[in-house]
Amino acid sequence: MDLGMIGLGRMGANMAERLLRGGHRVAGFDPGEAARTAAAARGIEAATSLPELVALLPAPRALWLMVPAGRIVDDTIAALRPLLAPGDVVIDGGNSFYRDSQRRAALLAEDGSGWLDVGTSGGIWGLDEGYSLTIGGDAALAQRLAPLFRALAPAPERGWGHVGPAGAGHFAKMVHNGIEYGLMQAYAEGFAILQRKQDLGFDLAQVADIWREGSVVRSWLLDLTADALRGNPALDGIAPFVADSGEGRWTVAEAIDLNVAAPVITQALLERLRSRDDAAFADKLLAALRDAFGGHGVKRD
Incomplete structure (x- = not known):
């Protein structure tokens, strides 16, 4: 399946690479030349503009935004709207406020374009471990793009799901x-x-390591705590x-x-x-x- 990734920072580029590993084609755009160059080195087709990115993708297109929450999301959507055709879908995988997602879904619906808001968790580890994805928006659209979600998630049928209408993914x-x-x-x-x-x-790192196995407080956050304390027990310089x-x-x-x-x-x-x-x-x-x-x-x- 083809996808356009908008925003090729660390997380966006990592998600694009995971999709590539899953056999999907990913083209991307970022306003920063350095980000585009780094993405191209990872096998991502890097467009130099939004119109070029849209032209690279077959209809109906799927365009995934991994940009900071707030005005930049609105600006990106405003730039995309004249380029989209009915049936195209915009996906916001950032940490947008859910009411903004509901507003954006209604705006795109006026053009016949679809919307999905995807609460994405996994951070810098998602490239290898997979991403947790809570998906809001039209259930049929989520099903249409299920191959992408299966490739991004920790396992094809675990760690992702459609959780409700527009805004629900970001609310979760x-x-x-x-x-x-x-x-x-x-x-x-x-x-x-x-x-x-x-x-x-x-020895704080030792205690954290002990609690990682069998303890009721074990978690991935505790794993990260143990790593941090092992590398810098006094947390010097922080x-x-x-x-x-x-x-x-x-x-x-x-x-x-x-x-x-x-x-x-x-x-x-x-x-x-x-x-x-x-x-x-x-x-x-x-x-x-x-x-x-x-x-x-x-x-x-």
Whole structure:
């Protein structure tokens, strides 16, 4: 099956290569010349423009977007619309907000073009391990493109599925990432406690390795934790600054809107925000208040 991949960064190029391994033809476009050159070296047909990419593909076309969420998705769709024919389908495999996906599906439907939003998980390991894919949009379109999903997934009939109408694929991925926030925070806090208990002399990588086998807390995230601690036990050179790309915020907002208590995910998000507060004004105020009402004194910079 033929596919056009738009966005040939690390993940997009990895997905394209996995499809090539599965016997599919992939042509791609990226505005960056370096990305196109690197993709061509991996066997991906690299077009120099969107019109050239569309011309390379037989109708009905499938065009998979792996670009950052937000305005760039809208800009890419706006550039594609005059080039598409009825029956073509646009797939968004990035981390877009699900309401944006619903809006984009309705927009493309006006032209007779199809839409699928695919929540894609697997990161840089997906090339060899496969990708988890939650697919939103028309079920018949998802079935038509099933050979692509089978090639990308960890196994042909595992790790992917059509989960609902437009927006559902990205909604599921949003919640997936919210859960990920909570899991990562729990691991981080647990290992911080072990690290602080220095009189017992824990080898953190050893503990992580032990827990990877048979423990109820074993997971791929724990595998990655063990690797990180083995390579850099003190985490030297890593700043205590944790970014977020939006999905945790969206998950918390949806939980509030739906009257669902989600304290773990919410607190994990707040801890990420806290990690970026170099000035820590709130902590300074807490110290000042303790001194004001109890005479506890304050530690000076």
